[in-house]
Amino acid sequence: MSKSSLLVSLLIFVAAAAHAKDAPKIPADLAARVHAYDDAQVKGDAAALRDLLADDYVLVNSRGHRQTKAELIADFVKPGFRLEPFTVEEPVELVWSDGAVMGGVATLRGVDDGQAFEVRLRFSDIWARRHGKWRVIYTQASREPT
Numbered sequence: 001m002s003k004s005s006l007l008v009s010l011l012i013f014v015a016a017a018a019h020a021k022d023a024p025k026i027p028a029d030l031a032a033r034v035h036a037y038d039d040a041q042v043k044g045d046a047a048a049l050r051d052l053l054a055d056d057y058v059l060v061n062s063r064g065h066r067q068t069k070a071e072l073i074a075d076f077v078k079p080g081f082r083l084e085p086f087t088v089e090e091p092v093e094l095v096w097s098d099g100a101v102m103g104g105v106a107t108l109r110g111v112d113d114g115q116a117f118e119v120r121l122r123f124s125d126i127w128a129r130r131h132g133k134w135r136v137i138y139t140q141a142s143r144e145p146t
Helices: 003-022 028-043 046-052 069-077
Strands: 053-060 066-068 081-083 089-096 099-112 115-130 133-143
Touching: 028 046, 028 099, 028 115, 028 133, 046 053, 046 069, 046 133, 053 069, 066 069, 069 081
Parallel strands: 053 133
Antiparallel strands: 053 066, 081 099, 089 099, 099 115, 115 133
């Protein structure tokens, strides 16, 4: 590697590190709630979902249908439904004083009514801090093109 190539590589590395250092951190209470939300979906934990979702929560699912908080919870806790743990790729993390967009891409696998499923979704969860707690107020999900 030439000295100029090494210098360019070092400058890129330093610039990237400085940018990461300056990037806003996700508040610890929001990060904990985001983790709890993912966990509650996998476990089908209705009580946790009721706490994590705002009463006026709206989901626009990957089929373009609108769902309420009660409908979403019913889907996650119905007999015959199981969601496997998932990893969020290409994370989107935008935070301001009382709101945030947390999203990315996830491959969801599980079983619904005895039928295995796998779907790759791009999603955005809109979070708002209400009465001292972060809650999901809106989710938009769309299928990733194949």
